[in-house]
Amino acid sequence: MTELTLRGLTKRFGSLTAVEDVTLEIPNGRFVCLLGPSGCGKTTLLRLIAGLEEPSAGQVLVGGQDQTRVPTHKRDFGMVFQSLALFPHLTVAENVAYPLAIRGVDRASRRKRATELLDLVRLPDVGDRRIHQLSGGQRQRVAIARGLAIDPKVFLLDEPLSALDANLREHMQVELRQLQERLGVTTVVVTHDQKEALTMADVLIVMDKGRVQQMGAPMDLYRDPANAFVAGFIGSTNLIPCRLAGRAVELAGTRIELAEGDRVKCADGDAVLSVRPEDVRFAEAGLLARVTFIRDLGESVQFTLDLDGREVSALFAPRERPGVGLGDSVHLAFEPGQRVVLAP
Amino acid sequence: MSAGVGRTTPGWLGAIPAVWLAVLFLIPFAIMLSVSVAQRVPGGFFEPGFELASYARLFTAFFGRILLTSVLIAGGAALICVALAFPFTVILAGMRRRAQTLVLVMLLAVLSLSEVIIGFSLSTLLSRTAGVGNLFAALGLTETSQAYTPGLFALMAGLCYLGFPYAVLVLYPPVSRLDPELGEAARSMGASPLRGFLTVTVPVLRAPILGALILVFVFTLGAYLLPQLLGRPRHWTLSVHITDQAIFQSNLPLAAAMAVVLLLVALAMVGLALLLGRQREAGA
Numbered sequence: 001m002t003e004l005t006l007r008g009l010t011k012r013f014g015s016l017t018a019v020e021d022v023t024l025e026i027p028n029g030r031f032v033c034l035l036g037p038s039g040c041g042k043t044t045l046l047r048l049i050a051g052l053e054e055p056s057a058g059q060v061l062v063g064g065q066d067q068t069r070v071p072t073h074k075r076d077f078g079m080v081f082q083s084l085a086l087f088p089h090l091t092v093a094e095n096v097a098y099p100l101a102i103r104g105v106d107r108a109s110r111r112k113r114a115t116e117l118l119d120l121v122r123l124p125d126v127g128d129r130r131i132h133q134l135s136g137g138q139r140q141r142v143a144i145a146r147g148l149a150i151d152p153k154v155f156l157l158d159e160p161l162s163a164l165d166a167n168l169r170e171h172m173q174v175e176l177r178q179l180q181e182r183l184g185v186t187t188v189v190v191t192h193d194q195k196e197a198l199t200m201a202d203v204l205i206v207m208d209k210g211r212v213q214q215m216g217a218p219m220d221l222y223r224d225p226a227n228a229f230v231a232g233f234i235g236s237t238n239l240i241p242c243r244l245a246g247r248a249v250e251l252a253g254t255r256i257e258l259a260e261g262d263r264v265k266c267a268d269g270d271a272v273l274s275v276r277p278e279d280v281r282f283a284e285a286g287l288l289a290r291v292t293f294i295r296d297l298g299e300s301v302q303f304t305l306d307l308d309g310r311e312v313s314a315l316f317a318p319r320e321r322p323g324v325g326l327g328d329s330v331h332l333a334f335e336p337g338q339r340v341v342l343a344p
Numbered sequence: 345m346s347a348g349v350g351r352t353t354p355g356w357l358g359a360i361p362a363v364w365l366a367v368l369f370l371i372p373f374a375i376m377l378s379v380s381v382a383q384r385v386p387g388g389f390f391e392p393g394f395e396l397a398s399y400a401r402l403f404t405a406f407f408g409r410i411l412l413t414s415v416l417i418a419g420g421a422a423l424i425c426v427a428l429a430f431p432f433t434v435i436l437a438g439m440r441r442r443a444q445t446l447v448l449v450m451l452l453a454v455l456s457l458s459e460v461i462i463g464f465s466l467s468t469l470l471s472r473t474a475g476v477g478n479l480f481a482a483l484g485l486t487e488t489s490q491a492y493t494p495g496l497f498a499l500m501a502g503l504c505y506l507g508f509p510y511a512v513l514v515l516y517p518p519v520s521r522l523d524p525e526l527g528e529a530a531r532s533m534g535a536s537p538l539r540g541f542l543t544v545t546v547p548v549l550r551a552p553i554l555g556a557l558i559l560v561f562v563f564t565l566g567a568y569l570l571p572q573l574l575g576r577p578r579h580w581t582l583s584v585h586i587t588d589q590a591i592f593q594s595n596l597p598l599a600a601a602m603a604v605v606l607l608l609v610a611l612a613m614v615g616l617a618l619l620l621g622r623q624r625e626a627g628a
Contacts, residue, residue, distance in 0.1 A: 071531075072532055073533075083523050085525040
């Protein structure tokens with residue numbers, strides 16, 4: 001069943017188009033990440049879904065019902081804001097129970113539900129505290145609990161973890177994902193952090209310049225990017241200019257036959273070859289490159305190479321570290337079946 | 345932080361305002377205090393001395409009523425002013441930068457008008473012969489033109505005109521710093537815009553609202569021209585009577601005693617308001 005449907009959703013601010021013609025369907029119970037660089041329109045898209053912005057064109061449907069003209073306060077969504085927007089004049093429990101108080105739920109039931117929710121986010125015994133007495137991670141959990149108070153149809157989060165330090169952030173990503181799986185609530189999270197998106201999402205929506213570039217399962221996007229932007233934004237990749245002719249590409253004066261599993265996403269002519277650093281191998285013959293830098297990261301070794309004036313990166317596990325040093329010349333091979341040819 | 349401020353701001357700079365405060369406030373206040381206990385010479389002026397006769401005269405129903413009138417009028421003006429100024433400021437802070445600047449400049453321009461100009465303008469505007477009464481009559485709202493001054497309405501209009509810019513200027517910085525996501529969060533949780541305003545915006549900004557109330561209250565408590573120009577004698581505040589005693593009755597000891605009492609009442613009201621604010625904070 002489709003929970004959330006967007007049809008031709010567009011938002012213009014004066015001459016600037018923040019979101020352009022977004023059409024997509026989000027199935028019930030999925031965890032969706034809206035991913036893109038800052039200014040790509042992902043937050044505006046979330047605000048359009050929430051009803052905090054009015055679309056210039058298009059529709060928002062929830063469970064098949066048109067919600068486009070329904071004001072925010074009648075949409076029964078849960079939302080977590082970037083600043084968290086916890087109310088400083090209320091206690092933690094009162095914050096969590098605010099949506100219930102607005103709906104006229106009696107005091108005893110509110111208290112009970114607040115305790116339940118605080119237990120759910122593993123934050124018992126802080127109900128009577130003030131917001132300013134909590135740590136950043138605790139506030140984060142309170143905001144999540146508050147967003148879930150009414151069992152929302154759709155749970156929206158705008159860069160919810162951006163204020164936390166790196167360790168806590170990774171921890172909260174896992175926790176948020178586990179919580180969502182347990183509750184099965186359709187969730188949309190805006191983030192600019194691809195690692196965060198890969199950690200949490202069932203469905204990844206990559207945006208750039210107000211448009212959806214690609215939507216799909218995270219690993220599908222990683223292995224099979226639709227264009228050079230997606231290839232570069234999800235994980236890291238080498239984008240090497242080349243010429244495509246049939247099932248072969250020519251780069252740096254060398255012709256490389258494409259194998260089965262290699263994907264071609266553009267017409268013959270100028271193109272870029274996308275190869276992940278872990279798919280770059282050192283070979284006996286082939287493309288000639290020179291080692292310009294070696295980064296030992298412990299868990300992996302990264303070689304930076306100069307290929308005909310272009311920088312190429314190759315990643316190895318420590319055990320597979322090749323015996324070459326800085327300044328050495330090596331031959332490169334790209335793992336067959338893992339190569340993608342994209343429009344430039 | 346405080347150490348850094350201490351290092352860049354030499355401590356002796358504090359002596360300058362301290363000296364000014366002493367010269368311009370404490371010494372005149374001491375003089376006033378001594379005059380309030382001086383002995384009045386009927387038909388003359390006063391002689392130095394110590395007697396509480398002037399204070400004793402204040403403990404009568406007559407002065408009690410005047411004091412109550414003063415507090416009620418200033419309190420009413422403060423409530424009306426802030427009730428108008430707060431939503432005004434919230435809307436102002438949501439406007440575009442340039443529009444905000446324009447409105448703030450206009451408010452500052454209003455501040456340059458003296459009580460005298462405001463009082464005479466309003467008494468003209470609200471008069472029977474030259475004011476809005478003619479307009480209402482011409483529009484057929486009333487049969488004949490009426491005067492709306494002097495009266496409580498005219499007085500309140502004048503005091504609010506006077507106090508409104510101050511209320512906005514006190515409220516503007518905290519209101520414009522308010523996280524707009526707070527209001528949006530309230531809406532996302534089911535609160536209508538009005539409900540969100542009342543349950544989030546107002547309580548979050550309780551302290552600045554209280555500050556604005558106190559400022560307008562104290563400010564209008566000292567007004568003595570508007571009550572005479574726009575009010576009836578029963579609306580005359582303690583400030584009017586102080587002027588009356590000091591200038592027309594030549595009873596400086598009584599005027600000084602009334603001024604001291606007015607000051608104490610103002611301080612007491614401010615203290616009470618702060619106390620209430622703190623209790624709400626702790627109890628909420």
